[in-house]
Amino acid sequence: MKFQKELKDSIRKAxxxxxxxxxxxxxxxxxxxxxxxxxxxxxxxxxxxxxxSVHNLATYLPGLRSKKVGIVVxxxxxxxxxxxxxxxxxxxxxxxxxxxxxxxVVDQAKIKKALGHVGNVQSCDISDKSVVVVVGDQAHSxxxxxxxxxxxHSCRYPDAIISDYFVGDKIGDAVPAxxxxxxxxxxxxxxxxxxxxxxxxxxxxxIRCYACRNACPLCVCRDHCAAESRDPHWLSQENNVRDKxxxxxxxxxxxxxxxxxxxxxxxxCPVDIPVxxxxxxxxxxxxxxxxxxxxxxxxxxxxxxxxxxEEENITEKDx
Amino acid sequence: xxxxxxxxxxxxxxxxxxxxxxxxxxxxxxxxxxxTDLRIIKVPCSGRIDPLFVVKALMNGADGVLVSGCHxxxxxYAEGNFYARRRLEIMHKFLPILGYEPGRFEYTWVSASEGxxxxxxxxxxxxxxxxxxxxxxxxxxxxxxTLSLMQAAx
Numbered sequence: 001m002k003f004q005k006e007l008k009d010s011i012r013k014a015x016x017x018x019x020x021x022x023x024x025x026x027x028x029x030x031x032x033x034x035x036x037x038x039x040x041x042x043x044x045x046x047x048x049x050x051x052x053s054v055h056n057l058a059t060y061l062p063g064l065r066s067k068k069v070g071i072v073v074x075x076x077x078x079x080x081x082x083x084x085x086x087x088x089x090x091x092x093x094x095x096x097x098x099x100x101x102x103x104x105v106v107d108q109a110k111i112k113k114a115l116g117h118v119g120n121v122q123s124c125d126i127s128d129k130s131v132v133v134v135v136g137d138q139a140h141s142x143x144x145x146x147x148x149x150x151x152x153h154s155c156r157y158p159d160a161i162i163s164d165y166f167v168g169d170k171i172g173d174a175v176p177a178x179x180x181x182x183x184x185x186x187x188x189x190x191x192x193x194x195x196x197x198x199x200x201x202x203x204x205x206x207i208r209c210y211a212c213r214n215a216c217p218l219c220v221c222r223d224h225c226a227a228e229s230r231d232p233h234w235l236s237q238e239n240n241v242r243d244k245x246x247x248x249x250x251x252x253x254x255x256x257x258x259x260x261x262x263x264x265x266x267x268x269c270p271v272d273i274p275v276x277x278x279x280x281x282x283x284x285x286x287x288x289x290x291x292x293x294x295x296x297x298x299x300x301x302x303x304x305x306x307x308x309x310e311e312e313n314i315t316e317k318d319x
Numbered sequence: 320x321x322x323x324x325x326x327x328x329x330x331x332x333x334x335x336x337x338x339x340x341x342x343x344x345x346x347x348x349x350x351x352x353x354x355t356d357l358r359i360i361k362v363p364c365s366g367r368i369d370p371l372f373v374v375k376a377l378m379n380g381a382d383g384v385l386v387s388g389c390h391x392x393x394x395x396y397a398e399g400n401f402y403a404r405r406r407l408e409i410m411h412k413f414l415p416i417l418g419y420e421p422g423r424f425e426y427t428w429v430s431a432s433e434g435x436x437x438x439x440x441x442x443x444x445x446x447x448x449x450x451x452x453x454x455x456x457x458x459x460x461x462x463x464x465t466l467s468l469m470q471a472a473x
Binding site: 192193197198204234240242246252282285289307317 | 378398401402406416418425426440455457470
């Protein structure tokens, strides 16, 4: 990335004032990046940003509230930061935001699917158009556009919306190539009973690891999560698809009007359940009813925290 | 009730203490005929109702859920039902995404004096649920029908 040096320079400038700056660096193999916590000057050189910078680092912010934290954000991550600010879960004066123009991140699940297996990766070169991965002495060339995460195809905010330091040239408001995702369209064609079957089928393989919750930047209840609470007892400890589905409904509903569709829940899922779709569908309804989008304006009030005496878009049943 | 076995469905009603529960009582005192499928749960205010109650009820064997509170601007706590309206409306739109027919859940407003209206709401809601039939069950003896749905989705 051409602005990587510029980014490192601005972090170097800001670091003396900060306890930690969170970014990304290389990890156990060339195909993956990992969150990188910069505390000392020499950590800065390890920083790497690019299509492998998949994680939404805003997830760490509420836990580091008492510290002075710097954070490197993509466009989608910046929306999570705005949402956290809006809900007063973090303090603006304690957060320094480094934004950059994002051209999309890869979906590791897609790469894994294309390659069959991704053990023993020797190298991974990502250019503007292609991803060349060498696995066990065999080079595979993949099209970058086909390996990008679904959310990147419909991204409307490639630049960080909120930032203290912005490096590189802004891309500007992108018009999404595809208005909606293919998977969503296929889902919407299903009849209502088929949808029920669809969710039961997908959720059946859930292992209740709650990685979706842990990766979610807006799941902030920590020890008070409804999933583990015994009073009220929302979910049993039984291993059945009902409780698995119920948890996803709770997650989606607790994110109503808050979810910025960063896709961390789905990325974190070890068994590739399309859990983001529930939230996207929920967001669609909220856009229709309240003309509201989460994570774009730090001053806005989320729709479920306010009301109007006369609701314009709610028509009640006439008995 | 063994006599009604197979004829009755399970409908759960969440009613606010101040208006709708009083309205249902008025209907009872006035001896209005009502279907008996509805089981009422009294809550302090429609704002107390977490819309997840609705999903929880449907997933645990209810065939329909009815929520009723005070008319807008008439809430005992001034604004509980305004918040409830937004939350419940979202849930109403969300249920079809989950795979429940939207008609399985309705919310409405009935005041303490509207015994007649209560009778009308219960009668037409019960009719609506009977038209839809039993909701898909996930656990219990009827779960096998739902499994065939899963097979169909595969």
